[in-house]
Amino acid sequence: MQAGTRLxxxxxxxxxxxxxxxxxxxxxEAADALRLMAALDLSRPDELRxxxxxxxxxxxxxxxxxxxxxxxxxxxxxxxxAVKVTGTPPPRGxxxxxxxxxxxxxxxxxxxxxxxxxxxxxxxxxxxxxxGGASHTEELGHRDLRSLSDPDELARAHxxxxxxxxxxxxxxxxxxxxxxxxxxxxxxxTIRRSVARGGEPLELAWRRRRTAPLRxxxxxxxxxxxxAYAGFFVRFMHGVLAEFAHADGFVFHTRLIHVTPALRERDxxxxxxxLSLMAxxxxxxxxxxxxxxxxxxxxxxxxxxxxxxxxxxxxxxDTGDAERLGREMxxxxxxTRRIVWLNPMAGWAGYAPEAAxxxxxxxxxxxxxxxxxxxxxxxxxxxxxxx
Amino acid sequence: MGIIDRxxxxxxxxxxxxxxxxxxxxxxxLMDHLKRPLLLEGEAGVGKTEVAKALAAxxxxxxxxxxxxxxxxxxxxxxxxxxxxxxxxxxxxEGRGEDPDAVERHVFSEDxxxxxxxxxxxxxxxxxxxxxxxxxxxxxxxxxxxxxxxSDFQVTVxxxxxxxxxxxxxxxxxxNGTRExxxxxxxxxxxxxxxxxxxxxxxxxxxxxxxxxxxxxxxxVARFVARIRVEDLRKVPGVAETLDWxxxxxxxxxxxxxxxxxALHATLICLLKTREDRASVAPETVARxxxxxx
Numbered sequence: 001m002q003a004g005t006r007l008x009x010x011x012x013x014x015x016x017x018x019x020x021x022x023x024x025x026x027x028x029e030a031a032d033a034l035r036l037m038a039a040l041d042l043s044r045p046d047e048l049r050x051x052x053x054x055x056x057x058x059x060x061x062x063x064x065x066x067x068x069x070x071x072x073x074x075x076x077x078x079x080x081x082a083v084k085v086t087g088t089p090p091p092r093g094x095x096x097x098x099x100x101x102x103x104x105x106x107x108x109x110x111x112x113x114x115x116x117x118x119x120x121x122x123x124x125x126x127x128x129x130x131x132g133g134a135s136h137t138e139e140l141g142h143r144d145l146r147s148l149s150d151p152d153e154l155a156r157a158h159x160x161x162x163x164x165x166x167x168x169x170x171x172x173x174x175x176x177x178x179x180x181x182x183x184x185x186x187x188x189x190t191i192r193r194s195v196a197r198g199g200e201p202l203e204l205a206w207r208r209r210r211t212a213p214l215r216x217x218x219x220x221x222x223x224x225x226x227x228a229y230a231g232f233f234v235r236f237m238h239g240v241l242a243e244f245a246h247a248d249g250f251v252f253h254t255r256l257i258h259v260t261p262a263l264r265e266r267d268x269x270x271x272x273x274x275l276s277l278m279a280x281x282x283x284x285x286x287x288x289x290x291x292x293x294x295x296x297x298x299x300x301x302x303x304x305x306x307x308x309x310x311x312x313x314x315x316x317x318d319t320g321d322a323e324r325l326g327r328e329m330x331x332x333x334x335x336t337r338r339i340v341w342l343n344p345m346a347g348w349a350g351y352a353p354e355a356a357x358x359x360x361x362x363x364x365x366x367x368x369x370x371x372x373x374x375x376x377x378x379x380x381x382x383x384x385x386x387x
Numbered sequence: 388m389g390i391i392d393r394x395x396x397x398x399x400x401x402x403x404x405x406x407x408x409x410x411x412x413x414x415x416x417l418m419d420h421l422k423r424p425l426l427l428e429g430e431a432g433v434g435k436t437e438v439a440k441a442l443a444a445x446x447x448x449x450x451x452x453x454x455x456x457x458x459x460x461x462x463x464x465x466x467x468x469x470x471x472x473x474x475x476x477x478x479x480x481e482g483r484g485e486d487p488d489a490v491e492r493h494v495f496s497e498d499x500x501x502x503x504x505x506x507x508x509x510x511x512x513x514x515x516x517x518x519x520x521x522x523x524x525x526x527x528x529x530x531x532x533x534x535x536x537x538s539d540f541q542v543t544v545x546x547x548x549x550x551x552x553x554x555x556x557x558x559x560x561x562x563n564g565t566r567e568x569x570x571x572x573x574x575x576x577x578x579x580x581x582x583x584x585x586x587x588x589x590x591x592x593x594x595x596x597x598x599x600x601x602x603x604x605x606x607x608v609a610r611f612v613a614r615i616r617v618e619d620l621r622k623v624p625g626v627a628e629t630l631d632w633x634x635x636x637x638x639x640x641x642x643x644x645x646x647x648x649x650a651l652h653a654t655l656i657c658l659l660k661t662r663e664d665r666a667s668v669a670p671e672t673v674a675r676x677x678x679x680x681x
Contacts, residue, residue, distance in 0.1 A: 024570040032421050039391050039420060050413040051391065055421070058573030060428055063580040187470050188462065195491045199477030302564040
């Protein structure tokens, strides 16, 4: 039995839909899908569903989304979550895109709590005269990110963030190579050489230990109170993910979202675009504890091991249960090598970690550092290299 | 009627004591039809490894297992030369003043080759079941190498030449999600996600694996475990734990979970395996859950 042309077109359409939704499907799989059409009992749609699911899914998230997409294509319903990932305009009234745009507006965002708004940032250099060239870049490095308003300045800051993440990569890798010392005798190669010397192992061959690279997990708070900084950190995250093979990114507000696939996009603008589609509906506070719980349960087994540095970028304002945050931090601490907590507010003059969430998290943090400027981000690099 | 017949496979599996759901039966049927490896993922303890054992039993074939770990390389997975024998042989030939090239050819012949699981699987006379367990623990380089072996079913030993498969094994890979696997490997494989069994299936598993168990107790145990799994636990009990616990209950002569709450709490060491979990499930909770299983 041969699958008819119409059927072939429908299968091809289904494969295209899945690919648009990020399923990794190659030509060989598409061809096998057609082969299956000929071998299956097509009068029973469940057979087709079960077979295609095994063939076309590659991971558990896809496995769970499959039914919905299947129904959408073959039965024309269930449109709710089937967004085309790229190219579509961002949904109304939200998303990170809006955040990025808003980051450029003057003054502190409305989401920052009163108590914080009264605190002055470090030397606000917005009013000072501008110099051109390299010195300008240097100056940008220690400027508080909130005070940047001019689109040119913003663009330069973004470029600096991307460059910074690249430099971090290069240095980290170099250190790893230089640190490679010592090793064990490689018996196989030694014997191979000894044959020429009548079986006398005169020349020993050595096998060096390869050190596994550091893994980095970035968890970024994109709630209202972090609005002014989130745009830059997203760009930084994009840079880190582009340069590190073993890096993962998450954003959270009231929910935790895995953003690595979206940020693997080469073009930063498109990456942010995709991110904004994934992370919809921010508002209603921050639930760090719950988001970390989700991270610990659903993601940590996969992305965190003894060589992972987890970097949390958050101001620690938690509308959820602070005690839970402490518990989850303790659980995460047991799994990781280092936890770094970067708090933009820690760079402000007179800041003390008073938020209940921040206080609960601090005992489990290896490094608590400010992250209000690009300089403070680059100060991280020597620390990570030592891990 | 289609060519792919999952009912037959499901029946064969249940005959060898594996209680499969329809979806898994379909995956196993597709493996044979499309000649693709099967990637199984799921929480620890849902019986991923058991699938391979059952599959080997169904086809009456040999099960060859490759346990992956960090640093696993070709010499551990594919082949290794028998160095001790090679050294002795070189010494033995030395005294006789033989041609060094001939000695070299001799010590790098098949006699001195040690088979490791991958090579054993493709050199088997009849198709074996190759279980590549916890593939996520191996390094990424190894994964790329594995992909090559799984698509060509031939390997090259530099000293010997290319060895082509005598039979194509059925390959089952399992992963616990320690590390994200590459898209290439995921594409190549059929995928199946194994969930914890529902109450009905778990009760059937208990009946299949513990022949002496009372049907009512099996259902109570299955329901109790299903309730315990939704509690906030660090280590959720798997099917193996359920089996242990049911065996313990049978050994203690407990036929009804509602009858002896204190004894019940003591037996929970079979299910809850961290100190935190033991502490978080209070005796009252146990009594409450046990009271509702009837």
